Amino acid sequence: MAIITISRGSYSKGKEVAEGVAAQLGFECVSRDILLEASDQFNIPEIMLLHAIQDAPSILDRFSHGKIAYITHIQSALLEHVKRGNVVYHGLAGHILLKGMERVLKVRIIADPALRVAVEMERERVDEKEARRRIARIDEERRKWTRRLYGVDPWDPSLYDLVICIDKIKAEGAVRLICEAASQEAFLLTENDRQKLSDLALSCKLKSELLDLDHNVTVTSEYGNVVVFTKTDNRKARKMEEKLDSLAGRFPELHNIEVRIGDPKLSADV
Amino acid sequence: MSVVIISGESHCRREEISREVAEALGYVCISREVLAEASRRYGLPEEKLEEALKDSSGFLDRLSNTRSRHLAYFQAALTAALNKDNVVYHGEAGHMFVSEVSHVLGVRLMADLEERVAIKTEKEGMPEKKARELLLKESEQRKKWFLSVFGLDGMDSGQFDLVINVTQIGPERAVNIIVETTRDVKFQPITYSVKAMQDQELASRVRAALIDAYPDVTVNARNGEISIKTKALKKKEKSTSIRDQVQGMEGVSYVELGS
Numbered sequence: 144m145a146i147i148t149i150s151r152g153s154y155s156k157g158k159e160v161a162e163g164v165a166a167q168l169g170f171e172c173v174s175r176d177i178l179l180e181a182s183d184q185f186n187i188p189e190i191m192l193l194h195a196i197q198d199a200p201s202i203l204d205r206f207s208h209g210k211i212a213y214i215t216h217i218q219s220a221l222l223e224h225v226k227r228g229n230v231v232y233h234g235l236a237g238h239i240l241l242k243g244m245e246r247v248l249k250v251r252i253i254a255d256p257a258l259r260v261a262v263e264m265e266r267e268r269v270d271e272k273e274a275r276r277r278i279a280r281i282d283e284e285r286r287k288w289t290r291r292l293y294g295v296d297p298w299d300p301s302l303y304d305l306v307i308c309i310d311k312i313k314a315e316g317a318v319r320l321i322c323e324a325a326s327q328e329a330f331l332l333t334e335n336d337r338q339k340l341s342d343l344a345l346s347c348k349l350k351s352e353l354l355d356l357d358h359n360v361t362v363t364s365e366y367g368n369v370v371v372f373t374k375t376d377n378r379k380a381r382k383m384e385e386k387l388d389s390l391a392g393r394f395p396e397l398h399n400i401e402v403r404i405g406d407p408k409l410s411a412d413v
Numbered sequence: 414m415s416v417v418i419i420s421g422e423s424h425c426r427r428e429e430i431s432r433e434v435a436e437a438l439g440y441v442c443i444s445r446e447v448l449a450e451a452s453r454r455y456g457l458p459e460e461k462l463e464e465a466l467k468d469s470s471g472f473l474d475r476l477s478n479t480r481s482r483h484l485a486y487f488q489a490a491l492t493a494a495l496n497k498d499n500v501v502y503h504g505e506a507g508h509m510f511v512s513e514v515s516h517v518l519g520v521r522l523m524a525d526l527e528e529r530v531a532i533k534t535e536k537e538g539m540p541e542k543k544a545r546e547l548l549l550k551e552s553e554q555r556k557k558w559f560l561s562v563f564g565l566d567g568m569d570s571g572q573f574d575l576v577i578n579v580t581q582i583g584p585e586r587a588v589n590i591i592v593e594t595t596r597d598v599k600f601q602p603i604t605y606s607v608k609a610m611q612d613q614e615l616a617s618r619v620r621a622a623l624i625d626a627y628p629d630v631t632v633n634a635r636n637g638e639i640s641i642k643t644k645a646l647k648k649k650e651k652s653t654s655i656r657d658q659v660q661g662m663e664g665v666s667y668v669e670l671g672s
Contacts, residue, residue: 253570
């Protein structure tokens with residue numbers, strides 16, 4: 144049982160690689176599907192979620208916390224799949240959405256810059272200069288997204304366990320290398336990891352439900368014992384308790400809930 | 414049958430992994446041997462040449478282009494070694510000295526800082542805090558050196574075919590992944606890529622022979638035909654002298670000069 148995240152640059156054949164890895168290992172392959180699920184679950188148009196995960200947040204977003212809320216919804220939908228294990232997730236920021244999980248094989252697929260320009264030229268019927276400009280804009284947008292929201296550069300190789308440049312190494316070759324890396328014992332989930340994932344998924348789901356009451360709410364869970372931290376007042380805290388009580392029946396993995404005013408101290412917090 | 418160039422920060426098991434890759438493939442594994450060969454060819458102590466691979470301040474270049482000259486000697490020795498094929502070279506920035514050769518597999522190894530600190534602490538018997546400080550300082554200097562020599566970020570993954578984090582992947586799997594990749598048809602030498610490597614070796618050797626007298630010299634080679642550019646070619650007597658010097662070098666079939 145393992146989890147593989149594949150972060151991909153544009154025109155890197157990352158989708159093809161991810162599907163190949165999932166087919167070879169008999170894993171579930173997840174990507175845009177989670178946007179649809181989050182869209183259904185939280186009643187938000189898919190396009191809003193797509194913007195949240197593709198465009199860098201504006202100053203206004205950071206004040207309104209809208210983007211953070213959308214990303215929490217996406218993270219929640221992703222964790223629902225991932226907690227079962229044997230999953231390949233491909234798309235932007237998988238490694239970030241699963242932060243704190245050690246046994247996740249984090250792969251980045253990039254493409255030779257000249258190859259990307261050539262594909263953009265052919266696909267969009269634009270000249271080389273325009274193709275370069277468009278690719279630079281996409282890259283910058285993605286850089287801004289992760290930098291502003293998580294303070295890291297997606298191009299930083301230390302975020303990944305394996306970076307493969309698709310040029311001389313073809314998609315089939317990349318599939319073989321990733322499968323080889325995934326067979327490493329270090330990436331097989333233990334009982335403890337599964338519990339951590341279940342706690343993370345639960346925290347995330349509850350946080351998604353509470354964001355309308357407090358955008359800065361922090362939810363932690365250890366073995367289903369949930370503590371909600373809010374910096375708002377007692378009145379809001381009571382409202383949260385009431386809401387959580389009404390939700391409790393929906394989450395069988397939930398043992399106990401406590402709402403505190405202050406900062407979190409536990410580890411599985413979102 | 415190909416060439417593998419493995420670079421990576423210190424204390425990330427680069428040497429151990431390179432040796433095992435070479436063993437698995439039946440290749441020769443080289444590293445410091447390149448400095449020794451450059452030292453023998455150009456009559457300079459190895460330590461002096463090594464300084465050029467470390468000087469991030471550009472101080473040596475301000476002293477009569479010392480860094481550029483020494484790097485040219487290093488490149489000549491490196492391309493000569495890689496031209497023999499079936500080689501695993503491990504060292505800093507090797508991939509930057511050999512470009513446009515399709516059968517070269519460029520790999521960068523990384524390891525989490527904590528693991529590197531543990532290796533350094535054990536190997537050199539120093540306190541953990543000191544090891545961490547030294548490794549961070551070294552990384553910073555390597556970054557500066559790369560930027561100052563090649564004008565690029567040495568950490569940029571786009572320069573490599575593969576980047577492997579040894580801490581997570583493990584040295585054994587890292588070896589398997591590299592060996593598996595070399596077997597890919599794209600990393601097998603073909604007539605064109607063998608010629609490209611021969612041309613790189615020739616151009617590097619000619620440049621190393623000229624750089625002392627002509628620090629701005631650039632050299633290109635194509636099928637043994639050499640194209641040389643330097644401002645000194647504006648003077649006729651220099652053109653004759655360069656042509657005479659290069660024409661007699663092994664592998665040179667034709668010399669074209671331009672300023």
